Amino acid sequence: MEAGHCLTMIIGGFFLGFVAGEIRTRIDTAKEKQRKAELKAEEWQCxxxxxxxxxxxxxxxINGALVKIIELNRHKA
Structure with a gap:
């Protein structure tokens, strides 16, 4: 029974390590996507x-041109 329990613990440990690695990879991927999106947003804002x-x-x-036109019209009047 002890050997079976040890084997179960070892397999469980490997599985948990794999799952933790997969979760870390997904988190890193999500962070990278977020960083790229933020850079793109900054670029668009610029x-x-x-x-x-x-x-x-x-x-x-345009305002300067309108002022000149108004001044010319005043001089003509």
Whole structure:
């Protein structure tokens, strides 16, 4: 009975080690996917910020042109 119990414990230990390794691998894979997703989100945010800055510059240019048009119209009137 003791030998059978020892063998069961050894097999159980190997099985638990395998399961723990599999769980660790899945956790590591999930962390890597999360890290990649965070990097992609940061990249998208940077691109969005750049586009927003471009829009602000365009808006400022348009506003400047409108001010000049208004000033020219005032001088004509």
């Amino acid at each position: 691109k969005a910020d750049e586009r927003f800055d471009d829009l602000l510059r365009t808006q400022a240019s």
